[in-house]
Amino acid sequence: MKAFGKIEVYVGKIVQETKYIKRFHLYPVDRELLPAFTGGSHIATYVKNGAETIERNYSLVSHPTDRTQYAIAIRKDDHSRGGSVYWHDEIKVGDRLEISWPKNHFPLAFKAAKHHVFYAAGIGITPFMTMMEDLTAEGKSFELHYAARTKEDCAFYDYLMAKYPGKCHFYFSRTEIPKKMTPVTMAEHRIGSHVYFCGPASMVKEFREAAESYGYPSYAIHFELFAVADKGPKNPFVVKLTNSNKKVAVSEEETLLEALLKAGVQAPHSCKVGGCGSCEVQVMEGEVDHRDHFYKDGERGSKKVILTCCSRAKESEKELVLEL
Amino acid sequence: MYESTNLDLFPYPFHNIKEGSNYRYSNDLRKLEKDHTNCVVITPEYEKQIKRKRELLKEQPAVRFQSYPHTMAMQWEVVEMLIEMAVDRYPEHFQVEKNGNHWTFHNYILNETESFIFGDASSIELEPLDLIGRHFTTDFVLMVHRDDNLYLEVAQESYAALFSPHWNKGMTFDEIHAPVPFVSRTGVPLAERVRNFLIRNVLPGEPWTRINWNLMANRWDVNYETFDTWGPTRFLVTPENAGDLVRLRVEEQFFYRMPRSNAILFVLNTQFLAMKDLVLRPEWLNQTYSILSDIPKPMAEYKGFSPFIEPTVEYLKNLVEKIEFQTN
Known part of the structure; x- marks a missing residue:
């Protein structure tokens, strides 16, 4: 168990997951056990770049009860604020950084949740990796719908296929026979299903509105966004x-x-x-x-x-x- | 729990209230400072307190410890955290040896050793939190976060104010605090606001604290199971005996989010100060008198001291006047 506050870690391994996604494995500098966490958790990462500290939140993708290391998966986004570009271009094995304890603002639902359905677009898969681990351990029912451009761009494809046979539905938009992930499948989930969305703001909005129109109770609709919705100019x-x-x-x-x-x-x-x-x-x-x-x-x-x-x-x- | 003999250590609850202002409920949670996050405290009264705590647990085991069978992993997580805190702060008093999952915990103050297989409840006679809780003077309540509420699923409590693990097990945060008949200055029901604040802000690695207070008449703890004993005694308080019978009960509360179970551990450190001892700090006496004379009826009802608030205020009034007379 760590003292409270930030935790010092080093990058022990970097894996090129897809063309644009890298997986970073973080190990505690003091070699003590890290805190276990709950499915859907993220950490804040604090990377020093000269005088500046780049603070970004990333969902954990390592197993919730693996206390020897944490893993995060980051998609390089040239159009964002620069955190992901820095992680991709500058972070090397052996680099040290500080992280927060795992926090969870996207926990699994409990009451009357008979079945959990995850809708992920691109890097939005990350929080669902740990939620599915927890549900598997508890013997609970779930399924995944996951959209990417191609099989090659689909992070964790082989892992998910092998680990959760029959539970994963993939949608590849840039293939010979393109398949689009749309909200209509939600009309068929049985009563007592909870739906979870993670992806770009437009995707989350589309699925939320559709879920409401199908009559999902508001407590059965869950989502996580990675950025503030842009709503006009900032006035002083x-x-x-x-x-x-x-x-x-x-x-x-x-x-x-x-x-x-x-x-x-x-x-x-x-x-x-x-x-x-x-x-x-x-x-x-x-x-x-x-x-x-x-x-x-x-x-x-x-x-x-x-x-x-x-x-x-x-x-x-x-x-x-x-x-x- | 103990009756405070050292006023420098007593967590006087009205420090933050401006002179002349009254007391009203508010969301008064504070984030613990970086070097003050450890809830394990050993005072000179430690041995006496542990002895009393264990007697109470033995007298009414089912009233004072309750849990659900599904909480074992949650309890072990708390055990690990408390042991780490104890060893970190008091290495001279506590030590832990880990041989894989075989742990041995030494308490050198009491000369006791607990050996167990970590994570295996069958290796111990008591439940994990009930076992480790007997080495610390505080009470422990584990509120599990499920959906948008907190549920009481494990508790070990020896010094309660209208509360018991037996009575409150399974209740939501709102049910435990019902009926808090109060709203904030902006009209939001207070229990709901505090519950949401706990859920959103008490995060792993970021513990919080607050101080709760009450008055108690001739008792160290009150729960519904013993109402027949203490209920009537509340009416025995007079302006003459209130100094001895009535105590200011202060509960320092610490809140820790448990990272794996997503529960919030409430650690409660209860201390008492007799009304007559307020005279040792005239500024405390004056302010306590002023605040207690202005407690709204519903608050006195909710806190359970309405039967003796009037004689207590009368006692304090006489005391304040006596001191003013002496100093003039």
């Missing part, structure tokens, strides 16, 4: 804090959470992409421009709250008053 605004008696200005360059932390306010947070709810703060006054994908639509109106990692004031001129 000011927040007033009632507990600490401070005023904090938020520029168009930063999030409310970043401004609060910079001002020395102990604002709670975790995922930083509007998905886990950890950074929720009560709003005493003012209108919020909600940009999270955490609350259900009805909740945004009835609860006076804001997720500081992504949401902002509706109007630049009117300050928000927060209980913080």
Whole structure:
């Protein structure tokens, strides 16, 4: 068992999983056992690049009870903020970095979950790798639907075929006979099924809306996104804090959470992409421009709250008053 | 649990309340600082406390320890964490030898040794948490996170305030706290808000804390199973005897997310201060008097001290006036 806080690890092995996906195996520097975790967990990775620290969250793909090492799989994305490019181009075997303890904002459902159905697009397969391990160990029922461009681009294809025969459905879009993964299969899952989506924002949106239209109860619909949904320009605004008696200005360059932390306010947070709810703060006054994908639509109106990692004031001129 | 003899160590619960302000429920959880995350504390009263704790567990075993059969792996995870904490902080008092899965835990204060096969509940007579919990003075409650709530699935509790593992086993966080008749300043039901905060923010590797308080009349613990004994005694408090009978009960709570079971371990360190001892810290006496005179009725009902809050406040009022008279 580790002391709490961050864990120091080194990269022990790098595997080229597909043309664009590498798997990194991380080992504890102090050779103590790492914490076991639950299916769907991720870690935050902190890589030093000169004076800058690149912080990124990646789902774990190693077995939840393997405490000797962790593995993560990263897809190189030239159009994102640069974390994946750095991992692919710069990280070598032997490099050291810090990681968080495994956290889980995408746990398996429990109550009345008779059958679990996973829909993965591309690198969205990663959280399902560990969920399927847990369900297998518990003898529970599940199936996987997994879309990639080709068999060669499909990470863990051979492993999944061998390990879960009859449970995996693959959809390859760039083959001679292209097959597209669509939400219609959800109409056929038996009553008591829970559905889980992971992939690009557009895919998750399409599947969520379809699941609702088929009559899935909201508690049976689960999803995880890797980035904040882009919802328009960032306006500058000011927040007033009632507990600490401070005023904090938020520029168009930063999030409310970043401004609060910079001002020395102990604002709670975790995922930083509007998905886990950890950074929720009560709003005493003012209108919020909600940009999270955490609350259900009805909740945004009835609860006076804001997720500081992504949401902002509706109007630049009117300050928000927060209980913080 | 112990009656505080060292006021410097007593976690006075109203430190953060401004002078002249009242006490109202709020979400008052704090993240533990990096060097203060270890919940194992050995005080000079350790041996006395352990003796008393074990007596209580022996007197009412079914009331004070409860679990479900499916929680064994969860309990072992807690055992590992508590042993590591004890050995890390007090290597002179605790030691563990690991020979594969064969573990031997030494408690040198009590001169006791526990040998077991880690992960094999048949290698010990008590359940894993019940066994290891008897080496620490705190109470332990394991709330398992399932969907959007926390469920009480294991608990060892010796110093409870209207609570027992026997009574509360299987309940959700909301059911245990029902009916908290309070809403936050923004109108959100408080139990729901605190439950969500625990679920979203108490993450593996990031423990949190808060301080809970209560008043107790001539008892160290109260649970529903013994209501017939202590219920009537609450009406015996008068402004004359409240100084001896009534104690400020403070519960330091620590919250740890267990990474494998996804449960939250509540570690509860309960301490008491008799009303008459408040006089040792006049600023505590003044503030406690001011806060207790302004406790809303529903809160006194919920905390279970409504039958004796009035004589207690009367006692404190007389004490405050007496001291003012002496200093003038």
